[in-house]
Amino acid sequence: QLHSSTGLFNGISPNEAALLALMETTGYSMVQENGQRKFGGPPPGWDGPPPPRGCEVFVGKIPRDMYEDELVPVFERAGRIYEFRLMMEFSGENRGYAFVMYTTREAAQRSIHLLDNHEIRPGKFIGVCVSLDNCRLFIGSIPKDKTKEEILVEMRKVTEGVVDVIVYPSATDKTKNRGFAFVEYDSHKAAAMARRKLIPGTFQLWGHTIQVDWAEPEKDVDEETMLRVRVLYVRNLMMTTTEETLRQEFSRFKPGTVERVKKLTDYAFVHYHSREDAVTALHLMNGALIDGATIEVTLAKPVRCVYPIFAGSSLSPASLLSLKPGQFSSAVTLLEYYCYKNSWALPEYYLYSTPGQDGKLMLIYKVVISSTRSSFMPDKVCTVLEDAKELAAQNALWNLVPRVRSLLLFLPSPTVLSLLLLSPTAPVSSHTAVPEPSPTLSLPPPHRDSISPLIRTLPSSDHPSIITRCVRRGNTGMEEGGGGEQHLVCY
Structure with a gap:
């Protein structure tokens, strides 16, 4: 442990002298243990429990020869620091990253906005993001x-x-x-x-x-984003509860406020026209009784799916085989991976069209996997090109791997499918993206014979599908089936 007292600067290295000077100036203590050096925790004069969750940020890409005497003044710009933890090597160099806990969440958010991608030294940029301490x-x-x-x-x-x-x-x-x-x-x-x-x-x-x-911790969403949310997440519904029942119950306080409702198994998303009506419904409906079940209602949390790339980050080629199961966000990518895994040719997609009753062009894909001498076509058509391709890939997976069928009946989520198909023994995570599919139209058998080919697309690796989804984080776990088998399910 380093002690700050006058007269200890003789016979020590410049780095140690700089750290002691920092302690002398700030009044913080410093101790090194378990491969990390802790500055503060608590700070001088602190009375009470540690700051709540959400007050800590992670700092990456720190130069290995940079220490607290340079780092602390930079991070103090955002607010008062409760604790600064710098990860250390046995050699005395830092390990390139640290954790900074502020006394308030506002200071932590300010630190991210001010210092993410900050040039800490000429040509050296650090990355700052929220730290999720899994509890x-x-x-x-x-x-x-x-x-x-x-x-x-x-x-x-x-x-x-x-x-x-x-x-x-x-x-x-x-x-x-x-x-x-x-x-x-x-x-x-x-x-x-x-x-x-x-x-x-x-x-x-x-x-x-x-x-x-x-269990993967639920990611915190910044307050500014949550203030714009007008979608409610409703849990613990009866399987028999209909979307129409939910629409009536959630608009009872003010008819016409609900924009749309999407129910999946025992949970649902209720979209409102305005934020104010969504908040009112949240307070009125949380804990309400619908069809004999006491429901839980919260604001749906948007998932941040894009992240900044740090300046100077190195990029290297990657293949699908290097990805983790949870990184598959669509059935199109998952089907391609499944073909890779079985040493098959990549799936080829053939696009067909048929006129709809309202004059819109309805689209459907046929999936051909030449290695298996088989082709697959769903019995539904879509109005959006990307959704038609996603539906075709899901249908192909349904037919190729029979053990996913019982899961698809309840929750057609590519993330869940990837965990079941590719890594059945993988650790269970409470993070699963649940898509809200676009409208589809069932295609009766006689009508299927009248569809006409539109274009022949390239393999999915050359023609990537980009699908925008409305998602919410939920909890995932193993549930035992009637025959004792284990099913991966999402809530």
Whole structure:
């Protein structure tokens, strides 16, 4: 530990002298432990608990010979620093990244806006983004008759720092859970210690060997973005509840306010014409009873799908085989990967058209995989080119891999399909993008014979599909089927 007191500067290196001078000036302490050097935490005069989640930022691409005496003054421009953690090598150099915790979330956001892609030295640019300290564990193979209160009590018996337990009722029987839970801890350290204790696979609860892994934390969305959201996410619906019922219930306070409703299994998205009406409905409908089920209502969180590229970042060629399953955002890409994996030729897409009843041109793709001597065509047509291609790829996957069918019936999400098809033993994540598909029109068999070819497209690698989706983050887990099999499902 470094101590700041007058007269200790003789016989030490310039770097140490600079750090001691910083401590002398600011009054912060500094200690090095477990491969990191901590400046502050708490700062002088701090009284109370540490800042809440969302106050910490991650800093990358730091020059290896740059230390706190240069970095701290830069990051103090955004606000008061609670703690600065610089990752260190045994050699004394830093490892190129650090974590800065501010005393407020506003300061953390200001730091991102001010210092992301900041030129810290001539030709050297740093990257700054929000740090997600994961405090949530996924616990699987829990008896389905256990309540949230019972699970909370049991987890507090075997682990420390448990704050809350998130349990979702079964889609078909609201008196039972779905066979898993998410356990929230008061800190990342507490969650890590709990995971270390439970991870060996021999730990039992109520006589069941449980599965434990990290749950990907739900990303924070900045306040400015959330202030523009006019879509509600509705959870815990009955399977029998219809979109028309939801439209009536959510516009009862002011008829005509609902723009549209999209329901998938036991959850739905309710779109409003205005932000004000969405907020009013949120307060009125959260906890309401619809068709015998107590529903949960929140604002739908937009997912940020594009990120800045840091100046000086190196780019190298990549193939589909190098991607993780969660990085597949469409069935088109997933089908191409599946062909790669089986050493097949790439899928070829043939576009056909047929006139619709309202005069619009309806589109449909036929997928041909020459290596298997097979072709696939869905029984629905679309008005949008990219959606027609996505539908064709989903249909091909449906026919190529029978074990995805039961999942597609309930949730046709390419991300979920990729986890099931390509990495069935991969760690379970609570991040899954749920698409809201564009309108499609069923195509009766006689009509299918009258479609006419429009163009022959290039293989999907040369003709990428770009699809804009309305998505919301949800929780993902393993649910046991009637025959004891495990299904990956999204909520």
